[in-house]
Amino acid sequence: MSTASRVLPWVQRFNLKLLILVLAVGLGINLIGVGHLLLALRNLLTPDDLRILLQFSGLLLLVLIPAAGIYSLVSEFAFWEGWLDGLPAPASLFPSAERADASASGAADRCYLVYLDGIHQLERDHPPRVSAFLEVLEQHLPAHSTLVRGLETYTVMPVALAEDAGSAWFWRRLFALQEQHPNAWIQLLAAVLVQANNVIKVGISSDRRYGPILNYELALKISLRLAEAGFRPGGADSIVLLGYSGGAEMAMGVGDYLRRITHSAVSIVSFCGVFSGNQVLHQLAGITQIVGSNDPVAAFGRLAYPGRLPLLPLSNWNKAWAQGRIQRREIAGLNHNGDQGPFADRYRLPVVQAIVAALPASAVAPAQTDC
Secondary structure, eight states: OOHHHHHHHHHHHHHHHHHHHHHHHHHHHHHTHHHHHHHHHHHHOOHHHHHHHHHHHHHIIIIIHHHHHHHHHHHHHHHHTTOOOSOOOHHHHSOHHHHHHHHHSOOOOOEEEEEEOOTTOOSSSOOHHHHHHHHHHHHHSOTTEEEEOOOOTTSSSSSOGGGOTTTHHHHHHHHHHHHHOSOHHHHHHHHHHHHHHHHHHHHHHHOTTTHHHHHHHHHHHHHHHHHHTTOOTTTTSEEEEEEETTHHHHHHHHHHHHHHHHTSOEEEEEESOOOOOOSOOTTSSEEEEEEETTOHHHHHHHHHOGGGSTTOTTSHHHHHHHTTOEEEEEETTOOSSGGGSTTSHHHHHHHHHHHHHHSOHHHHHHHHHHO
16 A cells, blocks of 8 residues: 555544534634623633533533534435435436426426535524525526525435434434523533534545535535426526635535536536535536635635645645636634624625626626516
8 A cells, every 4th residue: 555545534633624624713713703702701600601611512522523523424324324314316306207298398498506615504494694695696687597495404304304214312412402491501502512513524525435425415405496496407507606714615515416417407506605616526517615705714614625735736635726626715803703794784685786786697698688
């Protein structure tokens, strides 16, 4: 075995751990912010609180988070072995006869914009700020475009965490702690654990060993939603995957699988994205990055994956960049979240405008003729 072949698995494991660390830091900032954390420490941390915090933190770090990671991998294996029902075969979604009928119907082509939320997503319904953002986005989309939202990006089956057949009892109990426990630290740690599940899924998606299973599964879930929304495969309609934060990694992982399942052009638009870029990218119609000049989480995420640095020109990301498949657009002052983030009132419209401008030319042109 060559030295390079021995080093590569270690590098992949190191990159996976570093990404999880990056997302965990962003998770903490997303939940409470540094200022709120310091204030909470001063106001809430009594000796009894400290004891509870240490006990629950130990349980969280030593038992619950590893258990969530193991369960995620076991669930992916169970899906791959055919033990879980709920996701259809691609052939049943888009039979060849339907593709031919759609191509011959002469109906106007549509652009389907699929939103993949960040690691804060806990259920189908998005948080209020994200919902307001998506409503503004929907208002600014061309008339022939469809926004697909409410997709459960971080669960194995097409259900919310609280409805997962194997772990619903656990997540419902955790949600109850998060919403009803009288101790603020217990509420915070319960929320951290819920979102840690999503961080683990992002890490799995970027991993070359287990990622293909998760990404294929997510491609099937997206295909199912597209079929329900009236998507016509075979080239008549186009697909744009819109990923925020960790959702950008899920979009990168799912892109080529979705292209092959739907036989249609797939492009990616990310904003404040944290992703590896090590997936199959050369077959995508295009990738657009919308980044904030003050976004430390996305910037540090780039360091977690050396393949996105110019030092490695043969990486998938850098080859796609050299081929002109990647566009980068920066919004001055934009941060990753909070009052300076993409969902805040100040930056909501600029981010929406950047997303609409990044849509494929075929998606925007008809809207101009309608005006």
